[in-house]
Amino acid sequence: MSGRAESWLHRWPDYSHMLDHLDEPMARLRWIIGDISEVAFYKHELPALGLLSGAALAHWANRNGKPWQGFAISYGTGLWPWLVISSLLGLLLSHVLWGWVLSSGTWQPTFVAFVSLPAAMVLLCGAGWRVAFNGALFGALLVTPASLLLVNYLCYPLQLPVVAGNVGGMAIASVLAFILCRRYPRLVRSTPAADLPQAVPVLSTKPEHGVLWTLRRVLADFSEAPFFGNEWASLGLLSGVLLAYAISPGGPAYGSQLVIEIIAGQSLASFIGVLVWRHKWRSLGWYPTYIPIVSVVPAAVLALGGSWQVIVLSAILGALMAPPLAHAISQRLPSHMHGYIGNVSSMAVCTVLIIPFIRLVTGATS
Template identity: 75%
Template sequence: MEQRLALPRQRSSSLILLGFALLCVASLVLGGGPDYGQLVATLDQPLSRLRWIVGDISEVAFYKHELPALGLLLGASLAHWAQQRGHRWQGFAICYGTGLWPWLIISSLLGLLLSHALWGWTLDGGAWQPTFVAFVSLPAAMVLLFGGGWRVAINGALLGAVLVTPASLLLVNYLCYPLQLPVVIGNVSGMALASVLAFILCKRFPALVRDGQRPEVAATASQPDYGLVWTLRRVLADFSEAPFFGNELASLGLLLGVLLAYVLAPSAPAYGSQLVLQMVAGQGLASLVGVLFWRRQWKERGWYPTYIPIVSIVPAAVLTLGGSWQVVVASAVLGALIAPPLAVAISRRLPGYMHGYIGNVLSMAISTLGIVPLVGLLAGGNP
């Protein structure tokens, strides 16, 4: 197994990361950092389309920019390197200590590129489209559930591009846009429905995931004390949970990237909303409240989905209702208290051949649908 894992660890993943890093830097230097409106208006140009594709990597956190995408990938690469060498500063072991990060990132990136090859034409109409969804959904979940290897990675990417992306496209365009719902509801609902179908196919046709390589999860050196330092680390790691990284270095790269993008061009990240600071503050508060309130669950289970409001409720509320402190605080607190236990309740009822992330994304959809209008009422605005 170690010999078979060596290729993607040492060569493939490094080449992919290097290529994306060069593309990100080139797009920043050559493109001069246009704002989001300019980006959308020029998607027929190769450089702008490239920026959009790379920006999809940070789309799950609602940042939509190549700098946080680059930061996320570089931070995750550093975390994986540190994990392989046993450095204490690696933080929480990336990809939950499975050692599957090279396969996971290969499958996720391939799913993203295939999605653009098949569905990139949907951007021609000038409206935002969920082209990013395959990067943070089924391909990664399949690798974590069935193991690494080219068969699982490629089939996960194919199913992500063929099932997840069109499902989210349909829900966004024929449900969210007509009913004026936050598009995240369509994004994550598409992930859930398509992933259910994909896992049923994998159960019916096991050859799709045959010979998946499942290295043992790395043993934890010592039981965490769940004190102040652990709490702050956990809050930071939550920012990179959605792409299944769950690591402080990856999150730090993501956050430094979006803050740098905001400083260089405030109208470039986060869809040109200029609400980056309010969004990040709400996301951090949501994770902090969740980690503190659900500390007992963290202790008993070892992991709990306190990241959910970071990538759904809080940014959806801020973008829909504005960046007032009432919106930021209310969405963060309500999201932190409601979404994680709902996700666990749904995941418990899933069959064993399905990854539990399906419960997480369903919780995002349900919680966003219910909480955002409530926040609008509490904040004194229109729901």
């Protein structure tokens, strides 16, 4: 790399610079794009763009029947384009309506519409502009303000992990939205309820659950939260965050410089979860082993530091507790609600319970 290029890369603005200059168009644009990778706690434009690029490649490979496509993106529904349209539109509408909250100078959960109700509504109700637009609208009108209220009036005052407010808002708002959709079905569909796809994703084939499948599943878990669940999407996400970290360690993951520790804990959590719950993958076709990747582990590392004790404990406890709790809740939801509500509910409960326990056991204070 030439000296000029290296010097330019090292001037890439870090997270604190972005947060301090959100009144400037470029910093605000970086924040909005970074929201796409926020669910993995990376918060940077490079992993966000990598995630979307990898997912687009996976969708193309799926549409063309390529053998290297990996796990069929968005569970083989073929709805990935509509899912992304609705999620991105929900994100943009959220910033139009609620972007002013960033003037407070503190972190705010503006990302939540991208990884919640809009995508779930597309998966549950099917393709079409009516579903995509109304899902995005519900995301901006219900999910984002619900998470903002919980984060600012519950998590911050009580010093709870903000992830509990993020996902708690997703769960509460999604329940309300699906009740409205059941009451007014023309909001999202014009087909009989019996013709709707199942809420729980099912793989189209029954693979051998050996070593290679396990490694692929761990990788795919990194892109499960935005409803992609594909290795190429995950590779794009991880490549982007590692590149961002190499360019400016203070850029991704809120400038914590804990990117490596977070990824290590996330990988360990998914690996343990996939191994322990492999029989569930085999019998059900899908199981929420991704949950600690986007909740317990990164929240613990950011709150308590990147020691090996924090990494290992958060990975083990998250992998053992979160997936079965999520599955138990999802199984008890009515058929007109997407099962992801159980997943985000589990994220909230497990994060609130596990992080104080780790703090007690390890004595971590940072």
